[in-house]
Amino acid sequence: MKGLFEPLSDGKLELSNRLVMAPMTRSRAVEDGKVTELTAEYYAQRASAGLIITEGTQPSVRGQGYIWTPGLHSDGQVEAWRAVTGAVHAKGGRIFAQLMHAGRVGHPALYPDGALPLGPSPIASGEQLFTLDGMLDHPEPREMTLDDIAQAVQEFVDAARNAVAAGFDGVELHGANGYLIHQFLTDGSNRRTDAYGGTVQNRIRFGVEVARAVAEAIGPEHVGFRVSPGNDANGVSESDTPELYTALVTALAPLGLAYLHIMETGLRDLTRTLRAAWPGTLILNPHPVSGDIQAGPEDGAEALREGLADAISFARLWLANPDLPERIRAGGPYNEPDPASFYGGDHRGYTDYPLLAV
Ligand SMILES: Cc1cc2nc3c(=O)[nH]c(=O)nc-3n(C[C@H](O)[C@H](O)[C@H](O)COP(=O)(O)O)c2cc1C
DSSP states (O other), X not given: OGGGGSOEESSSOEESSSEEEOOOOOOOOBGGGBOOHHHHHHHHHTTTSSEEEEEEEBSSGGGOOSTTOOBSSSHHHHHHHHHHHHXXXXXXXXXXXXXXXXXXXXXXXXXXXXXXXXXXXSOOOSOEEEETTEEEEOOOOEEOOHHHHHHHXXXXXXXXXXXXXXXXXXXXXXXXXXXXXXXXXXXXXXXXOSTXXXXXXXXXXXXXXXXXXXXXXXXXXXXXXXXXXXXXXXXXXXXXXXXXXXXXXXXXXXXXXXXEEEEOSSOHHHHHHHHHHOOSOEEEEOOOSSSOSSOOHHHHHHHHHHTSOSEEEESHXXXXXXXXXXXXXXXXXXXXXXXXXXXXXXSTTTTOOOOOOO
């Protein structure tokens, strides 16, 4: 496990260890998308991570995908996040905000004006979302115009600037799991016939434009990018995964971003290909190689040994174990995560997972 505890210093990121907390939506923000003191406590408890990546955070009103998720598009939201970054920094931690525009995975019930969600093409996800009125179908989104696309890029830029103002060390652009950037990438959700659809080079255009614009605004060393090759979450489907992600990563490479974050779905050979195409730091959220349900510290240490990644992210292990590094050093035991309290609720299943008994 030694490799997991080595500091990382690549001229952009300075991490005290290679254990990264993967982004996790917890749906505990209050009205107007503001995080609370409880959120500050939750992240500060996990400040021993080399890097914390926050829950998906909407860059604009129309970017919201779930109820009770936080935003980074108003002064009040920025102010609320400042308490979180301050608490993490006070404990010596690092924290990036994940900027997530949900695109078609939104709903009129989430927006004050009740308008339709936006997407690259008018194709519904085929999935449902949880609302205060129960489970509702995602509607067919409104096809984005070129002006809508330019505006969405600008929203990412504005939110990234807000993240810096809120004290974050950087932002992660959410290009995974079937949200807006991923919707542009995949031919299942993107049937556009203009410069943003059709060929692989056209489908990667939106994600690359967002990355370039945000990097220019806050500095590339403060920007990470997350992908999930082969993931069909939220109704997306890819017919050309290896070609698509090789092209995307090759186009992102010259931007000099802080890191590429790969959420693996079992395509280990593609991870190796992307590793070769990416000149910078790579964070891997490993898929279990052994047939286990969930990857563990052994899988992470092995990936580092192989040179497949520079740092390893876990989600559920961090959710349930605020003192994860200490537990890994001790060889466990690990608390079990409670899925019933993943999304929404109070401190239970959020800030009350016990520390290792001394
Ligand atoms: C409760 C929960 C919320 C999640 N929310 C997000 C999110 O907001 N953004 C994201 O990129 N991934 C999200 N994920 C995916 C995780 O980051 C991670 O990729 C996945 O859980 C697999 O890693 P693990 O086996 O270590 O849990 C979420 C996962 C969980 C369990």
